[in-house]
Amino acid sequence: MITLKQAVPGYRGRAVTSPLSGTFLTGSMTAVIGANGTGKSTLLKTLIQLQPPVSGHISFTEGSAPRAAWLPQLSEMDRQFPASVYDVVCMGSWPGRGLFSGINRQHRLRICEAIERVGLGKLHNQPVETLSGGQFQRMLFARLLVQNAPLVLLDEPFTGVDAQTSRFLMDLICQMHDAGQTVIAVLHDNALVKRHFPQVLLLGPECCHWGKASEILPYYQPTSLNLALSA
Known part of the structure; x- marks a missing residue:
């Protein structure tokens, strides 16, 4: 659905992530994780063209951006x-x-x-x-x-809600995915990501990792992110 080629999200010409190259496949379900300030929300806004990337290129399978539903913080x-x-x-x-x-x-x-x-x-x-x-x-x-x-972007959908509501909303997200919608969600709960999200994009201050959750999650230790990424 969406392909990034050395795309760098940012504000007013200032990059907030490392260059990103990869693809969000149609019907996929991806968690975007990383420490505060690594550009997670900025990435979502860039994907739905609320702001342009600082550099690099973003292309869409259909030639133009898909119709998107966006849940901000x-x-x-x-x-x-x-x-x-x-x-x-x-x-x-x-x-x-x-x-x-x-x-x-x-x-x-x-x-x-x-x-x-x-x-x-x-x-x-x-x-x-x-x-x-x-x-x-x-x-x-x-x-x-x-x-x-067709595209659903969720920016920290469980912040400020109780555990029962979080479980209910997670079930709704899974139902959206099962219905064929492409889901990209900014999350902070590794256990939840591991249970429900097959794909993970980890944003770091110096480099990023993108792939299967089982391969990417071991890198993510919020208190020692730089060390984990360089290991």
Whole structure:
């Protein structure tokens, strides 16, 4: 789906990772890991063309970037926005119907089904500012379900949510993957990555590793990343 050739993500001409070369295959499931400040979030934004790479090249199998559903970090979300759960989930239907088109019966049915699927059926009229961290994240996942995009990018999807909600959301991610969606997720839990993610991209300050989880995870020791990478 996406091929990187010596691509260097960064901001304002300043690189934040080493050059990356590799491929995200269609239907694959990849965890992006690494210490803080190694460019994980920047990479996701570069993959969906919110910002260009500092150097190198990114190409797409279909010739243009695939339709993507992006879940940013909770810290980047405005939780005081005057909207209900239904309003936010409804935003996921925009790519399929156009920003200024009305919502038909099929759209409404899909929105309601997604809200029920994440366990917020009784809260569909609830203002988003009243939701707990776990409920807010469930709502954002409902929006992902409505989007049903070929490419799903998740930036730390389990931050600020309880263990039960994390397990529930991980099940949803696996269901998306089983349905054929390509999943790329920034994560910090090695045990979770080992259980669920076949592919891993490890970003480091001086070099990066990309391949099977069983081969890459042994390199990742957050307290001694440089030593592990050079071993």
